[in-house]
Amino acid sequence: MKLSDFMYDLPEERIAQTPVEPRDHSRLMVLHRDTGAIEHRHFYDVIDYLNPGDALVINETRVIPARLIGERPTGGACEILLLKQLAPKRWEALVRPGKKLRPGAEVIFGGGRLMARIAEVVEGGGRIVDFACEGTMEAALDELGEMPLPPYIHEKLQDRERYQTVYAKQEGSAAAPTAGLHFTPELLERIRAKGIDVVPVLLHVGLGTFRPVKVENIEEHEMHSEYFEVTEDAARRVNAARERGCRVVAVGTTSVRTLESAAEGGRLVAKKGDTQIFIRPGYQYQMVDALITNFHLPGSTLMMLVSALYDREKILEAYKIAVEQEYRFFSFGDAMLIS
Numbered sequence: 001m002k003l004s005d006f007m008y009d010l011p012e013e014r015i016a017q018t019p020v021e022p023r024d025h026s027r028l029m030v031l032h033r034d035t036g037a038i039e040h041r042h043f044y045d046v047i048d049y050l051n052p053g054d055a056l057v058i059n060e061t062r063v064i065p066a067r068l069i070g071e072r073p074t075g076g077a078c079e080i081l082l083l084k085q086l087a088p089k090r091w092e093a094l095v096r097p098g099k100k101l102r103p104g105a106e107v108i109f110g111g112g113r114l115m116a117r118i119a120e121v122v123e124g125g126g127r128i129v130d131f132a133c134e135g136t137m138e139a140a141l142d143e144l145g146e147m148p149l150p151p152y153i154h155e156k157l158q159d160r161e162r163y164q165t166v167y168a169k170q171e172g173s174a175a176a177p178t179a180g181l182h183f184t185p186e187l188l189e190r191i192r193a194k195g196i197d198v199v200p201v202l203l204h205v206g207l208g209t210f211r212p213v214k215v216e217n218i219e220e221h222e223m224h225s226e227y228f229e230v231t232e233d234a235a236r237r238v239n240a241a242r243e244r245g246c247r248v249v250a251v252g253t254t255s256v257r258t259l260e261s262a263a264e265g266g267r268l269v270a271k272k273g274d275t276q277i278f279i280r281p282g283y284q285y286q287m288v289d290a291l292i293t294n295f296h297l298p299g300s301t302l303m304m305l306v307s308a309l310y311d312r313e314k315i316l317e318a319y320k321i322a323v324e325q326e327y328r329f330f331s332f333g334d335a336m337l338i339s
Contacts (some may be wrong), residue, residue, distance in 0.1 A: 001282075001312075002218065003216050003218055003270070003299050006218075006298065006299050006312070006316075007298045007299050008298050008317075008320065008323075010325070010329060011323065013072050014326070015153075015328075016328035016329060016330060016331070017153055017155040018155050018243065019181065019332040020332075022184060023043075023182055023183065023184050024043045024044040024182055024183065024186075025043065026333070026334045027040065027041070027042060027043070027328070027334040028043045028046060028334065028336070029041075029042075029327065029334070029335070029336045029337070030047060030336075030337045030339060031310060031337065031339065032339055033338065033339065036314065038318060038321065040325065043182040043187075043334075044087075045168075045275060046182075046187075046292065046335075046337060047190055047191055047194060049084045049224075049290075049337055049339050050196050051196070051246065051247065053197075053244050053245075053246035054135070054241060054249055055237060055238050055240075055241035055247070055248050055249065056191060056196050056199065057063060057200075057238065057259060058183075058198060059202060059203050059250060059251065059252060059255045060170055060200040060202055061169075061171075061202055061203060061204050062164060062169055062170055062175060062253035063145055063147065063148070063170065063175065063176050064082065064171050064173065064174070065144075065145025065148075066081055066141070066145060066147075067081050067082075067145060067146040067148045068080045068141075068145055070108050070110055070120045071107040072100065072105065072107060072321060073106055073320070074139075074216060075281050075287075076097075076100060078100065078107055079095065079096045079254045080095050080129060081094040081096075081115050081148055081174065081207070082141075082145075082209075083207055084227070085172065085208060087328075088137060089130060089131040089132065090126075090128065090130050091131070092126055092127070092129075093319055094125075094127070095118070095126075095129075101118050101307075101327060102121070102122050103119060103121065104117070105117070106118075109144050110140075110143065113133065113134075113140060113143065113144060114131060114133045114144055115130075115133065116130070116131050116132075116134075117129070117130045122224045123208040124224070139170075148233055149163065150330065152330060153330075153332065159306055165177065165180035165183065166185050167180070167183070168183060169200075170204075172227070174205060175205045175207060176202075177203075177231075177255070178252065178330075178331045178332075179251050179252030179255075179294050179335060180251050180252055182194030182292075185335065193275070197240075199234050199237045199260045200234065201231075202227075202258070203228040203257060204228075205226065207224075208224075209285065211224065212297075212300070213301060221301070223276045223278045223301065225275060225276045226254075226274065226275060228258045228262070228272065228275050229258075229271075230258060230259075230262040230268060230270055230271050230272070230273075234268070234270075235268040238287065239267045242267075242298070245275075247290055247291075249290040249292065250288045250291050251292045253296075253302050256279065256288050256305060257277055257305075258275075259287040259288055260285065260288065261275040261277050263286035266286050266287075268287055276277075279304065279305040279308050280301075280307070281307050282308070285310045289308065290337070290339045291309055291337070291338045292336070292337050293306060293335065294333055294334070294335055295319065295322055295330065295333055295334065296330070297330065318336070
């Protein structure tokens with residue numbers, strides 16, 4: 001398929017700049033695959049579409065304050081965006097300006113509280129960066145780092161926790177699993193009380209998921225790897241839902257990638273490691289029956305993943321309706337349920 005098959009027109013004013021409060025008061029578009037019907041609800045109504053016995057799979061990754069603003073010894077401003085931790089003080093990262101930050105270049109943060117040295121250039125223009133600081137890297141990041149909001153969000157985030165899910169636990173992501181941002185503790189409590197099993201898995205979100213596809217033939221696109229984990233307990237609970245004839249409902253494309261990366265013969269297995277899975281039309285889902293997600297960038301791999309679960313033309317038509325109905329798009333935007 002072609003990249004142009006996944007493009008749509010989106011006015012800039014439809015891109016959400018700030019989150020809705022309370023979290024679960026965002027809008028919800030429901031797509032019924034069996035009938036093709038579309039409903040317009042609010043996210044707190046999502047419980048109406050979850051059945052007792054279903055497994056609702058969430059990604060419990062936590063975003064780190066991965067954006068560091070510093071300067072070179074000569075005084076030039078620069079930025080390092082952490083992507084993947086390789087050792088306690090060694091990271092794979094994106095840098096700006098790339099022409100100035102070649103191997104051997106140094107960067108100073110917080111007047112010397114944290115120092116960085118570029119070790120090498122890696123595929124795709126990224127860098128391996130070695131850091132030096134007193135104490136732990138985590139403490140330095142907490143003091144100096146900023147939340148790595150996507151470039152299309154221009155408003156400054158007042159509360160760091162608003163770019164975390166309420167169930168975020170394990171630090172390691174460079175971006176939030178944004179479909180989960182709509183849940184509140186109270187809504188999750190109501191969902192559990194209805195008999196739905198909320199099952200945590202883990203995928204540390206790297207920017208590879210969001211990198212633009214630059215080739216017209218999407219088969220030629222290569223995904224960057226991301227670390228994931230499925231525990232024995234999570235595998236048992238998901239498989240039990242399938243065995244009792246209930247659904248596996250994934251919260252977000254990261255949960256989808258985790259589930260499908262750990263699927264073997266139609267069952268979920270305990271597994272951890274890196275995944276480069278690229279889900280696009282033609283892919284046969286093994287584990288996911290329904291999906292809660294946000295509205296995605298035109299031509300993104302996330303659009304392709306969603307189109308593989310339903311139908312490309314119907315997804316594009318739903319996006320067109322969302323624009324007309326003034327839904328809010330992307331990270332702080334509204335949600336879609338493909339049921």
